[in-house]
Amino acid sequence: MFAFITRRIIQAVVVMLIISFIGFTIKHHVGDPVRELVGVSVKASEREALREKLGLNDPFFVQYKNFLKNAVRGDFGISYFFKKPAAQVILEKAPATLELVFASSILIIILSIPLGTYCAIKPKSILSRLIMGMSIVGVSIPVFLTAIMLIFLFSVNLHILPSYGRGETVAVFGGLWDTGFLTIDGLKHLILPVIALSSIMLPLFIRLIRAEMMEVMQTEYIKFAFAKGLSKKRIWFVHAFKNTLLPVITVGGVQLGIMIAYTILTETVFQWQGMGFMFLEAVERSDTSLLVAYLMFVGVLFVGVNTVVDIIYGLINPKVRISGTK
Amino acid sequence: MMEHLLEVNNLEVKFKLRTGELTAIDNVGFTLDKGERLGIVGESGAGKSVTGFSIINLISKPGYISGGEIMFEGKDLTRVSEDVLRHIRGNRISMIFQDPMMTLNPVFTIGEQMAETILAHKNISRKDALEISVEKLRQVHIPSPETRLNQYPHEFSGGMRQRIVIAISLLLDPAIIIADEPTTALDVTIQAEIMELLLELCEKNDTGMILITHDLGVVSQVTEKIAVMYAGRIVEIGSTENIVANPLHPYTKGLIKALPGSRGTGEKLYQIPGSMPNLTEMPKGCAFHPRCELAEGECFSKVPELIQRGNFRRLAACHKF
Numbered sequence: 001m002f003a004f005i006t007r008r009i010i011q012a013v014v015v016m017l018i019i020s021f022i023g024f025t026i027k028h029h030v031g032d033p034v035r036e037l038v039g040v041s042v043k044a045s046e047r048e049a050l051r052e053k054l055g056l057n058d059p060f061f062v063q064y065k066n067f068l069k070n071a072v073r074g075d076f077g078i079s080y081f082f083k084k085p086a087a088q089v090i091l092e093k094a095p096a097t098l099e100l101v102f103a104s105s106i107l108i109i110i111l112s113i114p115l116g117t118y119c120a121i122k123p124k125s126i127l128s129r130l131i132m133g134m135s136i137v138g139v140s141i142p143v144f145l146t147a148i149m150l151i152f153l154f155s156v157n158l159h160i161l162p163s164y165g166r167g168e169t170v171a172v173f174g175g176l177w178d179t180g181f182l183t184i185d186g187l188k189h190l191i192l193p194v195i196a197l198s199s200i201m202l203p204l205f206i207r208l209i210r211a212e213m214m215e216v217m218q219t220e221y222i223k224f225a226f227a228k229g230l231s232k233k234r235i236w237f238v239h240a241f242k243n244t245l246l247p248v249i250t251v252g253g254v255q256l257g258i259m260i261a262y263t264i265l266t267e268t269v270f271q272w273q274g275m276g277f278m279f280l281e282a283v284e285r286s287d288t289s290l291l292v293a294y295l296m297f298v299g300v301l302f303v304g305v306n307t308v309v310d311i312i313y314g315l316i317n318p319k320v321r322i323s324g325t326k
Numbered sequence: 327m328m329e330h331l332l333e334v335n336n337l338e339v340k341f342k343l344r345t346g347e348l349t350a351i352d353n354v355g356f357t358l359d360k361g362e363r364l365g366i367v368g369e370s371g372a373g374k375s376v377t378g379f380s381i382i383n384l385i386s387k388p389g390y391i392s393g394g395e396i397m398f399e400g401k402d403l404t405r406v407s408e409d410v411l412r413h414i415r416g417n418r419i420s421m422i423f424q425d426p427m428m429t430l431n432p433v434f435t436i437g438e439q440m441a442e443t444i445l446a447h448k449n450i451s452r453k454d455a456l457e458i459s460v461e462k463l464r465q466v467h468i469p470s471p472e473t474r475l476n477q478y479p480h481e482f483s484g485g486m487r488q489r490i491v492i493a494i495s496l497l498l499d500p501a502i503i504i505a506d507e508p509t510t511a512l513d514v515t516i517q518a519e520i521m522e523l524l525l526e527l528c529e530k531n532d533t534g535m536i537l538i539t540h541d542l543g544v545v546s547q548v549t550e551k552i553a554v555m556y557a558g559r560i561v562e563i564g565s566t567e568n569i570v571a572n573p574l575h576p577y578t579k580g581l582i583k584a585l586p587g588s589r590g591t592g593e594k595l596y597q598i599p600g601s602m603p604n605l606t607e608m609p610k611g612c613a614f615h616p617r618c619e620l621a622e623g624e625c626f627s628k629v630p631e632l633i634q635r636g637n638f639r640r641l642a643a644c645h646k647f
Contacts, residue, residue: 220423221429224429225431226415227416228416229417229446229447230416230443234442239431318432319432
């Protein structure tokens with residue numbers, strides 16, 4: 001286990017270095033901090049002096065090294081629009097996005113497992129065909145269109161759900177985290193964005209679980225389990241299911257990361273004050289410090305999620321556990 | 327007259343395909359007494375495995391039993407409910423599969439896979455179930471079974487895994503073990519060892535065995551009765567001794583002639599000319615006639631019946647006797 005985790009951490013560091021390099025290159029080429037800092041009236045010689053002072057005339061890699069040094073301490077520079085450290089802005093916006101992604105993941109897990117399993121066990125039933133048909137529709141419609149249709153139906157026509165914002169939030173963890181989970185209003189505001197965000201991943205997971213499970217059901221060890229006289233329930237939900245989970249978990253980790261990217265669309269349509277919404281605004285304002293901070297934060301999140309997924313995978317698959325201890 | 331332990335009569339298995347129905351097993355019948363060993367031999371596709379699996383009604387879809395009866399302990403297994411059948415599988419009639427590398431579930435320990443089998447049929451504690459498992463592992467000569475119980479299939483070699491599968495098949499002291507090519511996937515050196523172990527355990531427990539194999543050599547050493555199958559039908563059935571010493575059906579003759587050792591050193595091995603017909607293109611009359619030297623007259627038009635021919639104490643399906 002120790003060797004396994006060490007290897008994962010080294011991999012994570014390499015990935016983060018690559019992301020930081022890309023982030024820094026963007027920052028280096030897109031923005032001019034001096035122009036952002038000073039007014040039009042400042043003379044060229046003064047600008048040059050400022051450049052020298054800020055180290056902007058140093059070679060590229062020296063600047064990159066300084067950037068890394070600051071980044072390790074969580075310093076990504078000042079967001080010029082918010083007039084606050086970029087890292088702080090990100091941390092303020094993160095709870096909204098993470099809650100959205102978390103709620104969607106939960107919805108996907110509790111729906112895709114029973115539905116996917118059912119479709120695998122009874123592939124010819126009418127309900128299975130219906131689920132498979134619906135899932136095609138779900139995958140095919142883009143997230144922003146789903147979101148707009150949801151707003152049109154439930155907010156504009158039926159007036160039962162709010163169309164934008166997070167609603168009433170409560171500060172928890174000493175004011176570090178604003179949560180929408182604790183109020184009725186906050187939960188109501190979550191419903192439509194969560195459905196919109198899940199609309200692509202849920203069908204994907206149902207189809208994935210169904211395909212994997214059908215493949216597992218064809219194997220010799222499942223046939224042998226029947227020959228041993230085990231009950232159907234045990235064969236489906238214990239023998240077949242555990243084998244189905246392995247590939248699903250691997251894909252699931254990656255998909256969870258991709259879902260963070262989809263939040264950009266969902267948050268924009270629902271005016272959801274999270275990182276995705278902020279990111280789009282930062283792009284429009286070429287707020288480079290904020291963009292780089294976002295990139296790094298999502299990178300850390302992605303690497304973190306995948307590491308956790310790999311550890312879970314190792315817990316389920318005995319072969320991985322063995323190779324990890326040796 | 328004594329009742330047989332297992333009696334299969336006129337068994338017919340069909341496969342539902344888009345283009346229509348195919349008959350995979352036609353009019354197959356045999357009996358097995360307590361502690362008796364029957365070998366079913368034939369080429370790939372002759373219907374040996376399908377026959378074996380149909381006894382506990384485990385034919386893969388789209389196959390299904392379309393006719394006949396399988397009498398076991400007073401019940402017709404083609405007509406009983408799924409629940410009754412489940413309690414016979416693994417309990418009264420167990421199976422050993424061909425490839426031990428594929429038979430065990432990779433994500434569960436050996437102990438788990440053994441204990442669950444017992445618990446599916448007996449109302450005892452998990453601890454007792456594990457104890458029985460240890461005992462059975464010892465019987466199949468697995469060293470230090472207590473620690474081996476907590477290991478996963480990938481930590482065992484092929485031969486070891488087949489021993490474990492044999493142990494699982496013996497867990498509930500079944501009346502019959504159906505062994506579908508139990509040594510085919512193993513190294514030649516281990517094949518004899520596993521076969522011997524299986525024979526020894528069946529003799530000790532007075533367990534009946536149906537050995538499905540294409541290896542007539544193995545069958546002649548292990549079984550008391552042989553059924554030779556060709557294209558979904560039994561073409562000859564009788565005592566092992568009689569059939570090996572004096573085969574009647576030209577196909578059986580060919581099989582015995584093709585055994586290594588039936589010819590001198592350096593000589594080319596005998597081969598039956600041609601290959602078995604596809605189920606979709608069955609020849610008219612006797613299915614073997616295109617490969618038979620003796621074929622003439624009604625061989626081309628009439629399917630021969632499996633009846634006693636002449637004074638020989640066995641049944642054969644051939645017009646030429």
